[in-house]
Amino acid sequence: MESRFDAVIVGAGFGGIGAAIQLNRLGYERILIVDREDDLGGTWHVNRYPGLTVDVPSTTFSYWFEPNPNWSRMYAPGAELKTYAEHVADKYDVRQFMRFNTTVEGARWDSDAEVWRVALDDGETLTASFLVAATGFLCQPCMPEIAGLDTFEGRIIHTAKWDGDYSFHGRRTAVIGTGSTAVQVVPELAKEASELTVYQRTPIWVMPKFDFGFSPAVRRLFARVPLAQRILRWFTDTGMDLMMVLAMWKFRRFRALNVAAERVSQALRFLSIRDEELRRKLNPDYDFGCKRPTLSNSYYRTLAEPHVHLETAGIERVEGDGIVTRDGRKNLVDTLVLATGFDVWEANLPAIEVIGREGRNLGKWWRENGFQAYQGISVPYFPNFLTMASPFAWVGLSWFNTVEYQMRHMDRLLGELQRRNAQIFEVSEQANSRFFDRMTELLDDSVFHLGTCATSRSYWFSPSGQAPLFRPTSVRNAVEEQHRFPLSDYTFTRS
Incomplete structure (x- = not known):
């Protein structure tokens, strides 16, 4: 044909x-x-x-x-x-x-x-x-190469193939990955899971999210007077482009901007987490801009909740009922969420x-x-x-x-x-x-x-x-x- x-x-x-x-x-x-x-x-x-x-x-x-x-x-x-x-x-x-x-x-x-x-x-x-x-x-979703992953007897869900009908209520849940997807999904899973363990290989720079809603009146204004939204867009376009150029492409001259961004992220962690050791584990050891940063006002606070745990020892293998870390500890898991991004x-x-x-x-x-x-x-x-x-x-x-x-x-x-x-x-x-x-x-x-x-x-x-x-x-x-x-x-x- x-x-x-x-x-x-x-x-x-x-x-x-x-x-x-x-x-x-x-x-x-x-x-x-x-x-x-x-x-x-x-x-x-x-x-x-x-x-x-x-x-x-x-x-x-x-x-x-x-x-x-x-x-x-x-x-x-x-x-x-x-x-x-x-x-x-x-x-x-x-x-x-x-x-x-x-x-x-x-x-x-x-x-x-x-x-x-x-x-x-x-x-x-x-x-x-x-x-x-x-x-x-x-x-193309990236499946992690972890020994024993195919032997896990619980439910495995990749964030790119989400099952909206599955309930995490009362589940012992593990999330593998701490990229921008995990930063968004972890606070939501924490609302349902009885225990939530987040497996981190590389910490991410998380910045405050200056988010706000557009009221129906504002949306009507944008529809009737498009110039109003164009003006707002000029500010967001210019701000994003300027940040990208200075922080990433002109790093030689504007390195101080990257350092300032790191300070903002560190301040957000300090205000969200009282545990000094947990803050240390979440602190990236690479420069801001090397890896995609993300925005969230709830990620750090969620990791500080008593039923949420950050695991940084590394994964040795997955078994039928849980995950074994490289230091020999085993965490029992019902549901495994792969927030491992894309290949x-x-x-x-x-x-x-x-x-x-x-x-x-x-x-x-x-x-x-x-x-x-x-x-x-x-x-x-x-x-x-x-x-x-x-x-x-x-x-x-x-x-x-x-x-x-x-x-x-x-x-x-x-x-x-x-x-x-x-x-x-x-x-x-x-x-x-x-x-x-x-x-x-x-x-x-x-x-x-x-x-x-x-x-x-x-x-x-x-x-x-x-x-x-x-x-x-x-x-x-x-x-x-x-x-x-x-x-x-x-x-x-x-x-």
């Missing part, structure tokens, strides 16, 4: 929705968005654990071209992001392009026919002029096998030559291919910043393709190398290169110790470059 499309987009999250909107604006109508899940929303459809919220202000965590006046809070709960995704897909009429419960096995460029052949797991082959990988950075590097970059021109395998090439993508979206030897969750793509802390600058890149690139009446684009190796060298040089001033990050165990670092997920520039720079990158960096070919 074979079907022909202008473009196949892999992923129906906010990246895939944004790509479809942009392609449709350019006049492409034969678009197919495929997703392995049963509905749209990506991360915000899959993740449903209690306590799920955004950790970026809601005003910033949304498309600039589609403000949402209906956020209930400054930091909206996850269900509202799912509702927002549905609203955008319906308003811009891209739901019509979506096919769910569809898993892509791989894609290959057919140089003779000058099309992409996209193989599905049911045997169907899709043919497309353009291929867009919009799988996101956090789409960014091995299973996600790329999330599907992509074979380009002359048989180049994208994953293999990245691992042998360094993770790289021109402007964080295109790769040489991969014609008519755009990758949204790619090296040097993530700018700012809001995923929407990345999606929207990439939409601008698509607009200019494909607009030029149409102007030349061409059918194929491909970025040159020289342009890609220049961009790669510039991004690498910019990272020399960053906390990743100059900070104490060795013990952070951050998913921001690749297995080789590099940190190529982020574009180390301001959001404004990323946006402006999409309007002025040299079109000569691409070759345009007529079929």
Whole structure:
């Protein structure tokens, strides 16, 4: 079986929705968005654990071209992001392009026919002029490699595969992981579990969360006077971007800002926890910015509750009825919650096998030559291919910043393709190398290169110790470059 499309987009999250909107604006109508899940929303459809919220202000965590006046809070709960995704897909009429419960096995460029052949797991082959990988950075749950995990006789729940019908009431519960997900879910589980043990390998910097609700009157104001919400967004956008640039990319000159952030987190711990030894265990030994920090006003307080325990001795093995630590102690457990995040590097970059021109395998090439993508979206030897969750793509802390600058890149690139009446684009190796060298040089001033990050165990670092997920520039720079990158960096070919 074979079907022909202008473009196949892999992923129906906010990246895939944004790509479809942009392609449709350019006049492409034969678009197919495929997703392995049963509905749209990506991360915000899959993740449903209690306590799920955004950790970026809601005003910033949304498309600039589609403000949402209906956020209930400054930091909206996850269900509202799912509702927002549905609203955008319906308003811009891209739901019509979506096919769910569809898993892509791989894609290959057919140089003779000058099309992409996209193989599905049911045997169907899709043919497309353009291929867009919009799988996101956090789409493959990471299962921890712990001896005996498969022998556990109780219930195991990964936060990315939450069972909303399961009750934790009266359960002896263990949570493995202390990243941003655990910081959100632990306070909620503590409300039900009879005993809650949190297994920490690496402590996280936790900052106060300046959260507040938007009253119905404020929401009506945002709907009737969009400029009011735009003004608020200007403050949240500017604040987030400035913090990112100074604390992460200009660490050489503004290290004092990172130290100040650490002091704020330490003050929050001091005010929340009276036990000095517990505070010490929660104090990271790496610089602020090496690992994704998070926001919470309840995490530290929860760990101080009498029925909640922080375990830092490390896990030796899991047995049928509990967990044995490396110092030989055993904790009896009924329910095991895995807040172990996502496998960014091995299973996600790329999330599907992509074979380009002359048989180049994208994953293999990245691992042998360094993770790289021109402007964080295109790769040489991969014609008519755009990758949204790619090296040097993530700018700012809001995923929407990345999606929207990439939409601008698509607009200019494909607009030029149409102007030349061409059918194929491909970025040159020289342009890609220049961009790669510039991004690498910019990272020399960053906390990743100059900070104490060795013990952070951050998913921001690749297995080789590099940190190529982020574009180390301001959001404004990323946006402006999409309007002025040299079109000569691409070759345009007529079929």
